[in-house]
Amino acid sequence: MSHPDAGVFPHATGAAEAMVKSHQKEEPLKLYSGWFCPFVQRVLLVLLEKDIPFQYIEVNPYHKPQSLLTLNPRGLVPTLQYDNKPLYESTVICEFLEDAYPSATPKLIPSDPYTKARMKIWIDFVTSRILPAFHRFLQFQPNSASETGIEKVRADFLEQMKQLVQEMDAEGRYFLGKELTLIDLMIAPWAVRLWLFDHFKGGLNMPKGEPWVERFEKWRQVVEKRDSVVDSTSEKEHYLPIYQRYADDVAQSEMAKAIRQGQGVP
Ligand SMILES: N[C@@H](CCC(=O)N[C@@H](CS)C(=O)NCC(=O)O)C(=O)O
Numbered sequence: 045m046s047h048p049d050a051g052v053f054p055h056a057t058g059a060a061e062a063m064v065k066s067h068q069k070e071e072p073l074k075l076y077s078g079w080f081c082p083f084v085q086r087v088l089l090v091l092l093e094k095d096i097p098f099q100y101i102e103v104n105p106y107h108k109p110q111s112l113l114t115l116n117p118r119g120l121v122p123t124l125q126y127d128n129k130p131l132y133e134s135t136v137i138c139e140f141l142e143d144a145y146p147s148a149t150p151k152l153i154p155s156d157p158y159t160k161a162r163m164k165i166w167i168d169f170v171t172s173r174i175l176p177a178f179h180r181f182l183q184f185q186p187n188s189a190s191e192t193g194i195e196k197v198r199a200d201f202l203e204q205m206k207q208l209v210q211e212m213d214a215e216g217r218y219f220l221g222k223e224l225t226l227i228d229l230m231i232a233p234w235a236v237r238l239w240l241f242d243h244f245k246g247g248l249n250m251p252k253g254e255p256w257v258e259r260f261e262k263w264r265q266v267v268e269k270r271d272s273v274v275d276s277t278s279e280k281e282h283y284l285p286i287y288q289r290y291a292d293d294v295a296q297s298e299m300a301k302a303i304r305q306g307q308g309v310p
Pocket of ligand 1: 078080082083119122132135310
């Protein structure tokens with residue numbers, strides 16, 4: 045029997061395939077990527093928004109090639125190779141790109157120290173609160189040993205979303221107002237994956253008409269149309285088997301093992 049993770053589709057498709065093809069040329073800045081990975085997408089969004097030249101290298105992080113392990117002993121994507129030196133952790137990489145390419149625009153980190161610090165609080169909130177709630181909801185199994193029902197995991201996720209959205213600027217299109225900033229890009233990969241809940245979990249059931257939901261929809265419509273978001277997104281049909289496996293928590297899969305160890309979430 046073939047290994048369960050061997051079935052991960054091997055490359056980006058749709059708009060993302062064209063983007064990948066246009067970033068094959070050898071460049072000093074290399075991004076080790078998994079086309080399906082939302083953390084990789086965070087980094088791609090920053091690179092594409094700023095038009096920073098980079099080489100895209102596709103790897104399967106569930107079958108880690110030595111080239112990846114040499115750079116990052118944990119073998120996670122995204123891993124960046126800059127000037128022959130490795131960097132990893134999506135938020136660290138994204139902040140690094142802002143510092144390392146000071147003339148690349150748009151600037152994504154506000155210059156005002158307070159606004160910048162506040163933005164970082166909410167980026168941390170996305171990573172430490174929203175993403176775990178997203179994954180608890182997506183992985184919820186009705187027959188799991190816990191007594192928690194799907195309504196509870198859905199409500200928990202929506203509550204975290206509400207807290208985040210209530211921090212958005214009321215007038216502007218983006219999180220902090222008129223301009224796109226890093227926090228928009230740190231949320232976007234999961235915003236464009238919300239359809240997974242319709243497919244696997246009977247819908248997100250956002251309470252229509254509530255001000256925070258309207259604000260979120262306004263934000264989502266603007267962000268999902270950005271070229272960087274469109275060009276880093278593959279075809280839905282290829283995400284499905286990956287998240288199906290994730291939702292089923294296939295016991296012997298490397299992906300499931302990694303997730304149980306607290307990492308590896310697609
Ligand atoms: N905290 C990391 C998470 C990266 C991550 O979990 N990547 C997944 C793919 S989406 C991975 O490489 N999994 C392989 C594994 O866990 O062994 C980041 O922000 O970059």
